[in-house]
Structures are given as C-alpha cells and as structure tokens.
Amino acid sequence: MKIFKLRKPNVWMSGSLLLQANVGMTILKKIDYTKYPLPRIRHHAKSGLYFPQRQQKGNKFYYHPEIKHIDWKQTFSDGNPPALLDIGCGLGKFLVETAITEPDKNILGFEVRKGAVEWTEGVITGEEIPNARAVWYSAVNGFPFIETETLEKVFYFFPDPWLKKKHYKRRAFSVKLLKEIHRVLKPNGKLYLMTDVPEVDEFQQGIINESGLFNFKYSGVDEWDLSVRTNHEAFCLEKEIPFIRMVCEKK
Numbered sequence: 001m002k003i004f005k006l007r008k009p010n011v012w013m014s015g016s017l018l019l020q021a022n023v024g025m026t027i028l029k030k031i032d033y034t035k036y037p038l039p040r041i042r043h044h045a046k047s048g049l050y051f052p053q054r055q056q057k058g059n060k061f062y063y064h065p066e067i068k069h070i071d072w073k074q075t076f077s078d079g080n081p082p083a084l085l086d087i088g089c090g091l092g093k094f095l096v097e098t099a100i101t102e103p104d105k106n107i108l109g110f111e112v113r114k115g116a117v118e119w120t121e122g123v124i125t126g127e128e129i130p131n132a133r134a135v136w137y138s139a140v141n142g143f144p145f146i147e148t149e150t151l152e153k154v155f156y157f158f159p160d161p162w163l164k165k166k167h168y169k170r171r172a173f174s175v176k177l178l179k180e181i182h183r184v185l186k187p188n189g190k191l192y193l194m195t196d197v198p199e200v201d202e203f204q205q206g207i208i209n210e211s212g213l214f215n216f217k218y219s220g221v222d223e224w225d226l227s228v229r230t231n232h233e234a235f236c237l238e239k240e241i242p243f244i245r246m247v248c249e250k251k
Contacts, residue, residue, distance in 0.1 A: 029100050036123050038091075041115040067137060070145040072106075077130035081147060082108035085154045085184070087139045087172075092120030092132075094155065094230040099124075099132035101228060105152070109134040139180075140172050146184045154181050157194040158232040158243075173204050175211045182213040182250055189250045192226065196236055196243040204246070214248035223247075 073079040084102070089095045089109030099107050111117045111134060120134040159172060181191055191214060195201050208214055224245055229237070236243050 031096070031123070031127055033123070036119065036126060038119060039115050041091075041113060041119070066141075067135070068144055070135075075108075075133055076106045078106070080106055081150050082106040082133075083150075083152045084108070085143075085146070085151055086110070087154065087156045088112070088159055089116075089120065089134055091116055091231055092123060092134055093234075094157070094228055095120065095132055095134060096123055096127070096129060097228045098226075099129050103131060106131045107133075108146075110137045110139050111135075112138045138172070139177060140174075142176075142180045143184055148183050149186050149189075151184045152186055152189055154185060154189070154191045156191065157230050158196065159200065161195070161197040161200045163197070163199060168203070171200075171203065173207055175207060178207065178211040178213055182211075185250045187250065191248040191250075193246040193248065194230070194233065194243060196232070196241055198244065201244045201246070208248060213251055215251060216246055216248040219245040219247050 072081045076082070083105040084098065084107040086095045086098070086107060086109040089111045090113075092109060092111075095107055095109040099105075109120070109132070111120070114136045117134045117136040123129075124132050124134065156173070160170075178191075185191070193201075193204060195204070205216070208216055224247075233243065235241070
C-alpha cells in the first residue's frame with residue numbers, strides 16, 4: 001500500500017476549472033461556481049441510503065425512485081450511452097470537469113444525496129454541458145439500466161468510511177458491487193479507487209481479492225492518468241492530508 005502526498009498545484013483558483021499537466025497549467029474552461037449558490041447539504045447521507053431498495057421500510061420519501069431503464073437519447077445530446085461512471089459524485093466537480101476535458105465521452109454520476117444531485121444538475125444545465133448527467137441513485141441497487149461491456153472507466157472516490165465494525169454493512173463496496181462493475185466494463189476496462197482512510201483501502205483490497213475479478217496496483221504521482229481532481233482530493237492537497245490511489249483492471 002502506498003500512502004503519499006502530492007505536491008500542491010502552483011496556482012489554485014476557486015471557481016475555475018484548472019488542470020495541471022506535467023508541463024504546466026492548462027485552463028480549458030472557466031466555470032464560475034459562485035453563480036450556483038450551494039444549498040445546505042448534509043456531508044453524510046442517511047444510513048438507510050446505503051442499503052438496497054428491497055430493504056427499505058416505512059416512509060421512503062428520502063430514498064430515490066427505482067430505476068430500471070434510462071433512455072440515453074433523452075439523457076445525452078449525442079444519444080449514446082455513458083463511457084464513464086462516477087459512483088458517489090458528490091457536488092460534481094470531477095463529473096463536470098471530466099465531461100469538459102473529454103467532450104467526446106458521456107459521463108454519468110450517481111449520488112445518494114438528492115440536494116447534491118439537484119445542485120450538480122443545475123451547474124450542468126447552466127453551463128450547457130451536453131455529455132454529463134448526475135442521477136439521484138444508490139449503487140447498491142446495481143446498474144440494470146447500463147448495458148453490459150459499455151463502460152471504459154468507473155470511478156469510486158472517497159466513500160464514507162463507516163469506521164466502526166458494526167457499520168461495515170453500510171459500506172457500498174462489496175463483491176456484489178464489483179460484479180456489477182465488472183459486468184458493465186469493457187474488456188480491460190478500469191476501476192479507479194481513491195481514499196484518505198487506510199482502513200478503507202485495506203477493506204477494499206480484501207473485497208477485490210475475494211472477488212477475483214480485477215488485477216490492481218497502487219498508483220504513484222506519475223502513474224495516475226486522470227488530470228481532473230475531485231472536491232475532496234483538492235481539499236486533501238490543500239491541507240496536506242495523505243491519500244491512497246489504486247487502479248483496478250478488469251480480468
């Protein structure tokens with residue numbers, strides 16, 4: 001396991017899309033996020049959202065509707081299915097900015113907090129980004145609406161750690177989830193993992209080994225092939241909090 005600190009970017013501008021390449025800083029498109037005031041959103045979602053639809057009891061007003069089919073022609077401007085999936089997209093920085101940097105690829109995001117999805121969708125609509133969508137959905141229900149072997153990459157970054165052992169059952173990362181990710185990925189497709197909690201990394205490594213579905217390796221600074229940073233990744237860099245990156249390749 002590699003725990004490392006990345007060098008801080010030379011410049012960080014809040015409210016702009018900035019990408020740091022090996023040879024310097026490239027500005028692709030400025031997004032003035034201040035145009036989209038953030039509502040009050042809980043950092044941690046209700047624990048029930050981490051359990052499948054079939055286990056929900058009582059009032060389900062806080063739980064997303066069941067999704068069995070998505071019409072991609074009504075979802076993305078080119079009518080094609082997504083090539084990228086961001087599980088737990090949060091406030092959508094990585095989702096939105098990846099869509100901008102890869103305009104020929106559609107990216108779909110899942111997030112269990114409805115308010116975060118509504119805010120991200122507001123940014124996507126306001127900036128007229130045709131290849132990104134955020135959906136109020138919990139990945140523990142599987143992806144019946146995503147066709148087999150259609151995705152190139154899946155991202156699963158900084159999940160809620162649920163550190164108490166009695167709360168492990170709330171962790172979405174499981175053999176069942178890996179089977180779904182394996183199904184929707186193309187041959188040699190990749191799953192990207194990132195966390196700042198070593199215990200979570202150890203847990204995830206155990207699940208990957210148990211599944212037998214992926215080869216994986218830890219990724220150093222120069223091996224990570226994603227240029228866009230997540231909100232929490234940027235926070236870790238600013239506060240000099242070490243974090244762990246792993247790339248898993250479909251067997």
